[in-house]
Amino acid sequence: MPPARRIVPGLAGVPDEVDVVVVGLGITGAGVALDAVTRGLTVLAVDAHDLAFGTSRWSSKLVHGGLRYLAQGQLAIARESAVERGILMEVTAPHLVRPLPMLTPVNDAMPRSRTAFTWGGLQAGDALRRSARTTTRTLPRPRRLNSTEALGLAPALRADTLRGGLLAWDGQLEDDARLVVTVARTAASYGAHVRTRARVTSATGAGVTMRDELTGTTYDVRARAVVNATGVWAGGLDEQVRLRPSRGTHLVLRGSALPHTRVAVMVPIPDTTSRFAMVLPQPDGTIYVGLTDEPVTGPVPDVPAASEAEIDFLLGVVATAFTTPPTRREVVGAFAGLRPLLEVAGTDATSDLSRRHAILTSTTGVTTVVGGKLTTYRRMAQDTLDALVAAGRLDADPCRTASLPLLGAAAPDDLRRTTAPARLVRRFGTDAELVLATAREVTGLADGELLAPVSEDVPATLAELVFAVTHEGAHDIADLLDRRTRVGLVAADRTAAEPLARRALELAGSAADAT
Ligand SMILES: Cc1cc2nc3c(=O)[nH]c(=O)nc-3n(C[C@H](O)[C@H](O)[C@H](O)COP(=O)(O)OP(=O)(O)OC[C@H]3O[C@@H](n4cnc5c(N)ncnc54)[C@H](O)[C@@H]3O)c2cc1C
Numbered sequence: 001m002p003p004a005r006r007i008v009p010g011l012a013g014v015p016d017e018v019d020v021v022v023v024g025l026g027i028t029g030a031g032v033a034l035d036a037v038t039r040g041l042t043v044l045a046v047d048a049h050d051l052a053f054g055t056s057r058w059s060s061k062l063v064h065g066g067l068r069y070l071a072q073g074q075l076a077i078a079r080e081s082a083v084e085r086g087i088l089m090e091v092t093a094p095h096l097v098r099p100l101p102m103l104t105p106v107n108d109a110m111p112r113s114r115t116a117f118t119w120g121g122l123q124a125g126d127a128l129r130r131s132a133r134t135t136t137r138t139l140p141r142p143r144r145l146n147s148t149e150a151l152g153l154a155p156a157l158r159a160d161t162l163r164g165g166l167l168a169w170d171g172q173l174e175d176d177a178r179l180v181v182t183v184a185r186t187a188a189s190y191g192a193h194v195r196t197r198a199r200v201t202s203a204t205g206a207g208v209t210m211r212d213e214l215t216g217t218t219y220d221v222r223a224r225a226v227v228n229a230t231g232v233w234a235g236g237l238d239e240q241v242r243l244r245p246s247r248g249t250h251l252v253l254r255g256s257a258l259p260h261t262r263v264a265v266m267v268p269i270p271d272t273t274s275r276f277a278m279v280l281p282q283p284d285g286t287i288y289v290g291l292t293d294e295p296v297t298g299p300v301p302d303v304p305a306a307s308e309a310e311i312d313f314l315l316g317v318v319a320t321a322f323t324t325p326p327t328r329r330e331v332v333g334a335f336a337g338l339r340p341l342l343e344v345a346g347t348d349a350t351s352d353l354s355r356r357h358a359i360l361t362s363t364t365g366v367t368t369v370v371g372g373k374l375t376t377y378r379r380m381a382q383d384t385l386d387a388l389v390a391a392g393r394l395d396a397d398p399c400r401t402a403s404l405p406l407l408g409a410a411a412p413d414d415l416r417r418t419t420a421p422a423r424l425v426r427r428f429g430t431d432a433e434l435v436l437a438t439a440r441e442v443t444g445l446a447d448g449e450l451l452a453p454v455s456e457d458v459p460a461t462l463a464e465l466v467f468a469v470t471h472e473g474a475h476d477i478a479d480l481l482d483r484r485t486r487v488g489l490v491a492a493d494r495t496a497a498e499p500l501a502r503r504a505l506e507l508a509g510s511a512a513d514a515t
Contacts, residue, residue, distance in 0.1 A: 006473070007185060011195055014221065016220070016222065018223050020041050023208065023227065025180070027176070033184065037187050063172065063375045067122075076356075082128040092405055098174070102278075105150055117274065119144070142168035156259055157321060176374055186407045198212060208226055227368075228370075229368075247339075248294075253330055359383055361387075420433050424436060424464065436450065457493060465480050465504035469508035481498070
């Protein structure tokens with residue numbers, strides 16, 4: 001059967017043989033599917049739940065230049081991050097990644113040695129940017145600010161002790177799950193079969209057995225290579241893979257909790273030399289505060305939970321920098337994700353475990369790709385396919401993804417000139433018109449209704465929810481509110497948006513069934 005060219009829930013009609021089966025549709029699996037299909041291979045990529053069900057939706061939504069790795073002396077990882085950041089911002093996803101100004105306030109409590117160390121790090125980060133050939137138009141050079149300039153960017157900062165600030169730039173995603181959906185949709189547009197609600201129950205290098213979670217039907221698919229991209233669950237599919245997950249927690253605040261904060265604020269964590277809590281304003285008007293690094297043991301939960309101790313810790317750090325610090329009551333949401341860190345012999349602290357990706361082929365023939373981060377997904381996929389080709393398992397064209405724009409990609413100046421609704425352009429780039437045209441066609445409704453936000457605090461629209469069903473494989477309210485949009489990060493907002501999500505499923509349901 002020819003591929004649907006759209007993402008579809010369930011396994012009805014999947015081929016019984018392909019070149020590559022990809023297990024897991026977080027950023028890693030979506031990236032592998034895109035790399036493989038654009039090298040001319042036939043691909044089936046599946047997720048037990050939904051696109052971006054796992055760690056990929058719980059990130060800080062940053063596209064890092066690798067400064068943290070530089071501080072640890074890991075130059076190669078740092079440079080790889082900087083190169084991939086440049087590719088995302090200038091070639092593959094300029095519609096989904098924006099320059100984010102990041103301000104480190106310098107106050108009386110910050111030792112001069114720490115200020116000098118931080119400034120040196122920012123300079124080194126800028127050298128990485130230059131070596132990755134990312135332009136200053138995309139990411140301006142760091143600079144020192146006086147206290148008036150710093151307060152102009154973040155007026156909620158404590159003014160009495162402020163001496164100035166250090167300003168630097170990094171990449172910020174519109175949304176992490178949206179990147180995953182866009183990569184997966186791009187893979188589908190090139191002909192990959194992309195299926196959700198499809199759990200792999202056993203795998204070898206020659207194929208998989210899968211269960212359609214909608215019908216319970218079992219399918220066997222033969223393949224020349226099977227890639228395990230199941231993140232923190234990788235050990236469940238291949239027991240030779242050993243992970244030591246660590247939990248990272250973020251808080252969600254309304255923008256009004258730290259009014260007029262237009263930049264990310266890096267708040268030094270007291271009694272450390274180079275660790276910061278980040279205050280991250282989001283495109284939807286909320287603010288995230290993150291993040292922690294807690295080793296976890298025991299079974300891997302489907303959805304990890306933030307602990308009260310982590311919430312108190314983050315509020316405590318942020319309180320040191322702002323005049324009226326956010327209170328516990330102003331925390332309208334919290335989310336936690338598990339980093340899929342590979343166990344490295346002789347290391348205890350998870351912050352020291354390898355954060356580079358690894359590609360491992362077990363005795364069963366399954367190839368696991370694990371570790372890394374959202375920023376480096378493209379390189380992880382390239383390395384995985386290159387390894388399979390080098391091992392003689394696949395015969396494929398060279399990697400194309402470094403110069404292959406994702407669906408909707410366009411330069412920021414071009415996007416500014418489009419007349420489509422701003423929210424849709426931010427989330428779909430040049431596909432904003434397609435989103436609106438699809439919603440009009442499927443529902444017959446007027447633009448006023450299709451583009452009305454759920455509420456003042458919740459900018460999601462019926463148009464994008466309908467498109468999520470027709471083109472992005474959304475199957476239920478959770479897919480729509482927790483992954484295609486991120487309304488679900490605030491429980492009260494999710495409740496407010498449920499009727500609109502239900503309406504989208506009703507209006508688009510029959511159209512989705514027809515694909
Ligand atoms: C708190 C936190 C903050 C982070 N912040 C950043 C950041 O700002 N920038 C950055 O670049 N990186 C960041 N990272 C790292 C990044 O988020 C992860 O490295 C990345 O998302 C891992 O993606 P993945 O696809 O490997 O795993 P996942 O996203 O977990 O995907 C695995 C998928 O496999 C599926 N699956 C599992 N078992 C099966 C099965 N048997 N059959 C079918 N499917 C299955 C799951 O449903 C899941 O969807 C952060 C990580 C954490 C934890």
